[in-house]
Amino acid sequence: MDEASLAGPRERALAEAPVRVVSARIGLGRRLAGLWSRRELLWGLVFSDIRIKYKNSALGIFWSMLSPAFTLAVYYMVFSLFLKNGIPNFVVYLFAGLVVWNMFLTAVSTATAVIVDRAALVKKVSFPREILALSNVGAAIVYFVVQLVVLVVFLLVLRHAPAWGFLWLLPVSFLALAAFSAALSIVMSAVNVYFRDMKHLIEVVLQLWFWLTPVVYSYENSIAPHLAAHGLTVLYFLNPVTLVVVTFQRVFYVTPVVHSTVTGQVLSILPTWSFDRFLLLNLALLAISLAAFVVAEVVFGRLEGNFESEL
């Protein structure tokens, strides 16, 4: 009968199909493999997130440029025009740092609430839950790329050449930032299920974090000497975003030491590290961030077991 012939090949194929295991504890290797096997879902979620966000808006994804451009303009006016910090080409310095900060901010602040917001989905459909948090990181990366393109156009208009020799730091630095953002996003999204205050708390923490990162001010020119005097420089660089911001500023702003446009004094803006030192630090950060990602996966695995009874 045709029923038997239909069943035959299916059963043969089944016998060779890989076995999936559902149990209380899933090994890390299996977790990561599962995550990788569902990457297509990740792309799908990233682009649906972006489409939904700008669905009914006339300007669409241009908003992802307009809003940072506005922030940029405000900070430029406040720090360069009103407070007269004397940094020449301050807008380039500011832009380079903001691009990095915006990605981190967008990723972490949107990902924190995502599992609670998508509770209906989490309770009904099976997929690695951290993909939800990762999709927010992915969307943040897309906005980051858009802003980076604007930055490049900006540099062309200003005829401001980047530090070509340092350009290869960017991919390393970017990957480190992406991995760190992903790690923090994954953990926060899970913690928020148990402590709903996390969503609000993280906003406050991120504001403080912004001022601990040298985006609108120059670290070298402000607190570096004071910290160095007490041997606390390391403390400042414990903030992983700082190194990425400084690297981007070094690549795009280029000159570590400039003359103040206000007083004519010599200003030390950026660390005068060599390419090798930058590379080494960034590689170290990448390694730490990847390790953080793995730890985040383990933590998430522990926390997700009780999602359904908490959601």
Next chain:
Amino acid sequence: MTTVIEVRGVSKQFKIHHERHQSLKERVLHPRAGSTELFNALRDVSFDVGAGETVGIVGHNGSGKSTLLKCICGVLKPSAGQIRLRGSLAALLELGAGFQPELSGRDNVYLYGAMLGLSRRTVDAVFDEIVEFSEIAPFIDTQVKFYSSGMYVRLAFAVAVNVDPDILVVDEVLAVGDERFQAKCVDRIQRFQREGRTILLVTHNADQVRALCDRAIVLDGGDLVADGPTNESLRVFRERLLDEAAEHDPERLLGTIQIESVTTPSGSFEVRNGAGIHLDVMVTSQAAFSGNFVVEVFTRAGLLVSRSDAQGAPINLAPGTNRVAVDLPALPLLDGVYDVNLGVVDALGHTVVAWREGAASLQVIYDGREGGIVALGAAVTQL
């Protein structure tokens, strides 16, 4: 037969919060306030499902059947034990749960497909079939938030059944949609059976399990209490339901009435087609009771042939032993064994006070060449 679902010692405990403290302030201020209680939704459940089997999972509300299903789908993680699955799985848990209201039907098909683990190319290949099955072609580019609930469900069902799953998990969804769509769903499930796919059907509708499943698993209070041929499992299910009812029986009627025995005048349960049979039923009662008497006849395959009762004339049981006569005149049935279930219910038919599953088995003898259940005696002649 290849084993496609292997459930091994699966338990699931839920924490029940009596006072929820989910904000940081409350947790800090009342670290110990609000007790949590552990609730065992599943206790050490083990079974295997082979390729091509259709297995029903039955149990009343709270028996753990949905929890088990969610564990199999991977939505929930068991607290202990493990489940091993072979092949792709599509679940009809809550149709359309994965849909994004802001996106169009088209985008949602791809997104939902990705959630079920399908590549874009795979969805491309079956996209037209999905749209055709769902019958919403004119609205496929409309945002899903403008869909009616029926359209929503049809689209989700269409995706799930057109993605070529090896294992299909169905949870009560056959109760949604209009009658025509339900028939379409049942039809599709039967096609899946013919194609040798594995199906898990979770329901508390015993008739649906009889119609579709060759095997049934009964869960009660988180324990697996029966696993076997549909008829036998359903007998356990019904008995459990009776036990359950007895605990909540305000008038303490249950257990006071028993269907003791069924006999025939000749002592034989063999009957020729067209002949009748008289069943003499012995019922004992501890108190006087007035109610109705139910007779069900099933085929061995679990198909209900007939359900009838005393038809308005109440059965008055006196304390002690009572005799009830059940006459089945001129059985029009074909060759085979038929199971008879008997029960005593209250006058309105709401409460079962006594039930005997498989009270008697009738062996019907028929010499004709007809196939099916009923002898219609259809005559075919050329004019």
